[in-house]
Amino acid sequence: MSRKWFWLVGLLCLGMAFFQAQATTPQDPLISLSYLELRFNTLREEVKSWIQEAMESANTPQTPTEPTTPGEPLPETPGTDPVVVPTPEPTPTWEVISMKVGETLIAEGGCEIILRAGKAYAIASINGGIANLTQGVDLTTGKEIPTNHLLLVPRSDGRGMKILDLSYLMIKGKYTIQATP
Numbered sequence: 001m002s003r004k005w006f007w008l009v010g011l012l013c014l015g016m017a018f019f020q021a022q023a024t025t026p027q028d029p030l031i032s033l034s035y036l037e038l039r040f041n042t043l044r045e046e047v048k049s050w051i052q053e054a055m056e057s058a059n060t061p062q063t064p065t066e067p068t069t070p071g072e073p074l075p076e077t078p079g080t081d082p083v084v085v086p087t088p089e090p091t092p093t094w095e096v097i098s099m100k101v102g103e104t105l106i107a108e109g110g111c112e113i114i115l116r117a118g119k120a121y122a123i124a125s126i127n128g129g130i131a132n133l134t135q136g137v138d139l140t141t142g143k144e145i146p147t148n149h150l151l152l153v154p155r156s157d158g159r160g161m162k163i164l165d166l167s168y169l170m171i172k173g174k175y176t177i178q179a180t181p
Contacts, residue, residue: 095171098169099163104160106158109157120145122143124139126157
């Protein structure tokens with residue numbers, strides 16, 4: 001709506017300058033009041049019609065739809081098959097876990113990990129290591145994992161970490177913990 005007002009004011013100023021240039025001459029520099037009233041009334045009617053058109057287009061009623069809950073079929077329309085709205089999967093949340101010396105964490109693809117305290121080293125696969133998003137590097141097998149860095153496991157191919165000291169991790173996604181034999 002503000003864009004229309006911008007154009008409206010611009011056109012009004014341009015129109016006034018144009019009409020004043022036409023109405024005045026070097027011999028007659030004044031504009032008569034009746035001339036101004038005629039021009040303003042014409043312009044006022046045009047502006048009113050533009051505003052009315054904009055209000056009508058904004059107030060056109062939309063076709064109402066009945067709200068549905070996930071997993072519930074949509075209302076049936078004669079001659080069509082019912083449509084089922086898929087139930088969205090819950091988004092994973094951060095989980096705080098503690099791990100003991102010698103345990104191994106194997107993460108699945110898309111798993112995010114932050115080592116909050118302790119010591120661990122990375123376990124990579126033949127496809128690559130664990131992405132350290134904080135530093136922008138790839139952690140290969142045997143590299144020490146820095147604390148408070150966001151790590152991302154890109155694939156479910158055995159990547160993870162081996163714990164060297166009592167550690168606390170924040171983890172989001174699927175993983176398995178293998179105890180030492």
